[in-house]
Amino acid sequence: MPAKPASRTRSRPPAPRRPAPARPGAGPRGSKGAHDIVEKLRVRIAQQQIAPGAKLRETDLAAEFKVSRARIREAIASLESRGLVQRIPNRGAVVMRLDxxxxxxxxxxxxxxxxxxxxxxxxxxxxxxxxxxxxxxxxxxxxxxxxxxxxxxxxxxxxxxxxxxxxxxxxxxxxxxxxxxxxxxxxxxxxxxxxxxxxxxxxxxxxxxxxxxxxxxxxxxxxxxxxxxxxxxxxxxxxxxxx
Amino acid sequence: MPAKPASRTRSRPPAPRRPAPARPGAGPRGSKGAHDIVEKLRVRIAQQQIAPGAKLRETDLAAEFKVSRARIREAIASLESRGLVQRIPNRGAVVMRLDxxxxxxxxxxxxxxxxxxxxxxxxxxxxxxxxxxxxxxxxxxxxxxxxxxxxxxxxxxxxxxxxxxxxxxxxxxxxxxxxxxxxxxxxxxxxxxxxxxxxxxxxxxxxxxxxxxxxxxxxxxxxxxxxxxxxxxxxxxxxxxxx
DNA sequence: GTCAACACTTATGTTTACAAATTCGTTGAC
DNA sequence: GTCAACGAATTTGTAAACATAAGTGTTGAC
CATH class of the missing domain: 1.20.120.530 (GntR ligand-binding domain-like)
Structure with a gap:
């Protein structure tokens, strides 16, 4: 392993910082954890504000909660684990009917x-x-x-x-x-x-x-x-x- | 509502099909459902093949299971719902230790x-x-x-x-x-x-x-x-x- | 030796774009 | 009227890109 070059000195002035071009939407991490979303949906499903058999649409929920679709998908995965919804590949998630x-x-x-x-x-x-x-x-x-x-x-x-x-x-x-x-x-x-x-x-x-x-x-x-x-x-x- | 124009006829020949430029990776939907991944990880966690306290790295798991990172994130959300892992924002998921x-x-x-x-x-x-x-x-x-x-x-x-x-x-x-x-x-x-x-x-x-x-x-x-x-x-x- | 500062690397969270699958509305045949 | 075919619209699943946060290694001060 070659020797490292002589050390940099701490007193070197910082390189000038050029602001990166802002990418629209890519801001600080959202404050709404997936837990909050899961919790809210749980309550609504429990109280049948979302009816059994009803379809959960990712894009609608993402708009409602003002989060990314990816987060909604994670929340839906959690709900499915709890047995509250059933996901059908390529067709979305529906609220479970209790027989x-x-x-x-x-x-x-x-x-x-x-x-x-x-x-x-x-x-x-x-x-x-x-x-x-x-x-x-x-x-x-x-x-x-x-x-x-x-x-x-x-x-x-x-x-x-x-x-x-x-x-x-x-x-x-x-x-x-x-x-x-x-x-x-x-x-x-x-x-x-x-x-x-x-x-x-x-x-x-x-x-x-x-x-x-x-x-x-x-x-x-x-x-x-x-x-x-x-x-x-x-x-x-x-x-x-x-x- | 204005009347629609005269009907198209069924016997019109199909337009020539031009193959869309292939987008690398965006192929048919994967055959590995998130359930399979969750199931496999559950077993490994249960048997301590993944030790308590161990970190689950999304990119590693995505490579291992040959699926997208998004799917791994959903699987991890499910595991968290089952109490098997704990997700810490910005730091990843670790396997729960049982006290x-x-x-x-x-x-x-x-x-x-x-x-x-x-x-x-x-x-x-x-x-x-x-x-x-x-x-x-x-x-x-x-x-x-x-x-x-x-x-x-x-x-x-x-x-x-x-x-x-x-x-x-x-x-x-x-x-x-x-x-x-x-x-x-x-x-x-x-x-x-x-x-x-x-x-x-x-x-x-x-x-x-x-x-x-x-x-x-x-x-x-x-x-x-x-x-x-x-x-x-x-x-x-x-x-x-x-x- | 310890420790703090800093730069670099890595991993997570999100956005965008797009392909694939499904749904929906229209149309024509019967 | 029903029903099948078809195209358009919509939704889901995924990959890539990128921003952000955290982790890691190096360096210099003490």
Missing amino acids: LSQVFYIYDLREVLEGLAARLATQNEPPESWREDLDRHRGPMKALVERGDLDEYIEHYEQLRRRLIEAARNPVLAEMLDTIYEKTQVLIRRIIILPGRAEVGRQQHVAMLEAMCRGDAEEAERLRRASLRSAKSALERYQRYIL | LSQVFYIYDLREVLEGLAARLATQNEPPESWREDLDRHRGPMKALVERGDLDEYIEHYEQLRRRLIEAARNPVLAEMLDTIYEKTQVLIRRIIILPGRAEVGRQQHVAMLEAMCRGDAEEAERLRRASLRSAKSALERYQRYIL
Whole structure:
């Protein structure tokens, strides 16, 4: 290896800097990560703002989010990995339709996963910390059902559900529950508003919360699982109206 | 809207076709779907052929798989969605390291999910169909443990596990188990080869298979769950040697 | 020896252009 | 009216080019 030429000195003046001709559009890296886009699309798909069967057009989404098509393609790849869309070569991506068998598969999973969440939450939090939820489900939630104010009922139920998942402190579990929840969110709401369903559910949540206030994690899990099986039964009975 | 001019006739000869100047590389659509690439990378990551912490370089992978960089980026987006890699803006993607807390989260999930698989498998298949597995775990598997032939033991254990998942007939469950299995595959093997662990596991599988041969789905689930908790305990005890 | 500054190299993120595949609208035959 | 053929329009998949950010190696100061 030939010796290097004598060293350059640090004090040499910097070469004059000529501005490169600007290439239109090639500016600083965009501030919108692909995650944000994935997240937003997930929510819209979950809430059926983008309907099942609907086609996702790359160019439209790129324009809407003001990002490159390449980024949209990556986001769509992520959504496909989550089972929210199906990509067909040369034809694009469509939002998955959930067929009935899929729903039942998901309900079996919800049973064990949400049961696990209830158990872990009971183990992780002091029993008295569930008192307020219990009181709410005994009193104000009962009144909501009687008044038929199901929107607010659902809101509180979903708060409880989220609280359980957070208290479970298992991020892998939380992620899995997210993955299935976003596929079934609209459906879960439809089940809750079935005749009599909200009151049955409320009573089941009361029983579970009572077990949690006793610190009985196994029982909380058992009751939460039973509650999900009960919801699955309601689905079986009313499936023709729901899907 | 103005009337269209008189119709063209079908019998007009086709215009002479001039071949477009070939653009290097822009040929027919590649035959390798992004799925294949994702699948291959998943397996390699699961088996630690690509080590945790290792960097995935787009250009290298594009050259290796003979596809465009864009496709590799989409594959990496999918892998990230599955939690197998972490992408860092402007720095690339690295294979996730599994820290200890993650492992325990996963074990809690494995407990309930593999328990569910055992239950569904018991419900779905006639009891006598598990006889052969039971006989194998009673006899030949015991001999493998005694001889210390743990490679073959693990192979048969994994066959049983796969059989349970298939018999569960719940594709959403299978997908979830895949997702966590690919993160823990090497670790599971390490647990099995811990001192005495294989024989304990074998006995647990025998008990579960006995319940399945009786058609007792709840008991099969309970025993499978207990077996996973037992594996988690071994992990807790020997964690310093395993990770 | 360490460490900071700097230049160069490399890899990632984006844009542009284009080929290939699919979709859509029109037209003519029946 | 339906249906097939065909051309035009649109969308998807890819390659190349380029901007930007980060990594790496060298050099000089201490």
